[in-house]
Amino acid sequence: RKEVEQDPGPFNVPEGATVAFNCTYSNSASQSFFWYRQDCRKEPKLLMSVYSSGNEDGRFTAQLNRASQYISLLIRDSKLSDSATYLCVVPDMDTGRRALTFGSGTRLQVQP
Amino acid sequence: GAVVSQHPSWVICKSGTSVKIECRSLDFQATTMFWYRQFPKQSLMLMATSNEGSKATYEQGVEKDKFLINHASLTLSTLTVTSAHPEDSSFYICSVFFGEQYFGPGTRLTVT
DSSP states (O other): OOSEEEOOSOEEEETTOOEEEEEEESOTTOOOEEEEEEOTTSOOEEEEEEOSSEEEETTEEEEEETTTTEEEEEEOSOOGGGOEEEEEEEEOOSTTTOOEEEOOOEEEEEEO | OOOEEEEOSEEEEOTTOOEEEEEEESSSOOSEEEEEEEOTTSOOEEEEEEETTSOOEEOTTOOTTTEEEEEEETTEEEEEEOSOOGGGOEEEEEEEESSSEEEOOOEEEEEO
């Protein structure tokens, strides 16, 4: 089983739609989680951090279910500018390394 | 905020040659830097951890003699791809952890 697994993409949605991405992780000891956004040929950018049950920032909501080892990202009122690949990310559990394990990403295409 | 730079941003080289990629932490000193690789349509994969003043730690499957890492100062880590092959063509990204992960803009390598 992969350490971090995500919904296969791409998701093609109209502007204004609500879309949700799912992610499962294998290491039950993981304490923190992140959603990153990556535009084509660019570095990933931090979108949201998730440390407890969830986090909300404007149109974006992340939820964590530790029992199911499941994280979700909900985007409401999608904008054209939301088109990107969304990466579910879990920190490497080795002490002090601070490296990240990335999911394969879910591509979102918001259409006018 | 913290800024990480990479140079060059893109490079094309011929098979068999070597290419050096620089990663600089501009705002703070970093004893550890991370090198990731991203093949087309795939996610980022950690290649190695660069340690200032000591040997780099490589992930399983990454050839240390092919991907030479030098972390000679607290602000600079270099990745040298030796005897490059077309299959080494990829997007190479470095990162530094300082409270959160800061990524460089990436270097796109094409080996012809």
